[in-house]
Amino acid sequence: xxxxxxxxxxxxxxxxxxxxxxxxxxxxxxxxxxxxxxxxxxxxxxxxxxxxxxxxxxxxxxxxxxxxxxxxxxxxxxxxxxxxxxxxxxxxxxxxxxxxxxxxxxxxxxxxxxxxxxxxxxxxxxxxxxxxxxxxxxxxxxxxxxxxxxxxxxxxxxxxxxxxxxxxxxxxxxxxxxxxxxxxxxxxxxxxxxxxxxxxxxxxxxxxxxxxxxxxxxxxxxxxxxxxxxxxxxxxxxxxxxxxxxxxxxxxxxxxxxxxxxxxxxxxxxxxxxxxxxxxxxxxxxxxxxxxxxxxxxxx
Numbered sequence: 001x002x003x004x005x006x007x008x009x010x011x012x013x014x015x016x017x018x019x020x021x022x023x024x025x026x027x028x029x030x031x032x033x034x035x036x037x038x039x040x041x042x043x044x045x046x047x048x049x050x051x052x053x054x055x056x057x058x059x060x061x062x063x064x065x066x067x068x069x070x071x072x073x074x075x076x077x078x079x080x081x082x083x084x085x086x087x088x089x090x091x092x093x094x095x096x097x098x099x100x101x102x103x104x105x106x107x108x109x110x111x112x113x114x115x116x117x118x119x120x121x122x123x124x125x126x127x128x129x130x131x132x133x134x135x136x137x138x139x140x141x142x143x144x145x146x147x148x149x150x151x152x153x154x155x156x157x158x159x160x161x162x163x164x165x166x167x168x169x170x171x172x173x174x175x176x177x178x179x180x181x182x183x184x185x186x187x188x189x190x191x192x193x194x195x196x197x198x199x200x201x202x203x204x205x206x207x208x209x210x211x212x213x214x215x216x217x218x219x220x221x222x223x224x225x226x227x228x229x230x231x232x233x234x235x236x237x238x239x240x241x242x243x244x245x246x247x248x249x250x251x252x253x254x255x256x257x258x259x260x261x262x263x264x265x266x267x268x269x270x271x272x273x274x275x276x277x278x279x280x281x282x283x284x285x286x287x288x289x290x291x292x293x294x295x296x297x298x299x300x
């Protein structure tokens with residue numbers, strides 16, 4: 001490790017929740033609590049419905065950072081050891097399942113441990129990752145026994161070394177905020193042929209109000225004149241679309257499968273009451289959503 005890398009390694013980094021990315025900041029309807037649930041130190045609390053990090057309690061473990069479905073937590077992941085593209089299972093907290101899947105996609109296929117088998121939290125994390133890898137049609141992590149390790153790389157160095165652009169570590173750092181890694185934790189980016197969530201639109205109740213299209217952090221929804229499409233490969237499961245839909249017409253569920261794009265036919269109709277044009281997913285609709293919600297006899 002060079003002098004600059006050692007200097008950066010020694011700096012202190014404060015984790016921060018980015019209002020521009022956090023779904024709770026984007027919508028008061030969001031109930032996302034993944035960062036709160038992941039924090040072992042209870043260092044994240046809600047202030048007027050928006051999560052904030054108590055720096056006094058925060059141990060900078062990175063759990064909230066990897067748990068966030070929209071990469072809204074910036075910071076720097078704690079040290080993790082590697083050698084010759086192998087992950088070393090030392091006596092520290094193991095990487096999250098998401099990190100393990102990303103490492104695997106980047107060529108880390110083996111884990112080195114002191115004994116013949118992994119134990120404790122490491123075993124649990126690796127078993128969950130291997131279960132997902134099998135569903136993705138990938139080979140699971142190999143477990144190897146190693147008694148001596150000569151050199152290691154930290155997680156942040158590994159992310160830096162992987163960058164194809166060949167930029168230096170210092171150039172990757174934003175000087176004003178010293179932010180690392182959080183944008184690299186989008187699992188969908190590493191498995192472009194697969195989807196990890198399914199999104200279903202209930203055609204009978206959807207009014208094509210465009211709320212999901214306008215607010216989706218991953219731009220999964222596209223409404224055109226005659227077609228409504230959902231790019232399921234991009235979905236990261238933040239569930240914002242499901243929570244803010246005024247008609248409760250959106251359902252998000254976990255699903256590992258070959259990525260597909262769902263498509264719904266859109267029909268252009270003229271309302272039988274107000275005579276205005278409107279779009280609908282139901283070919284039988286003859287009344288626009290506005291008139292449907294009005295009480296009988298309102299015109300009189």
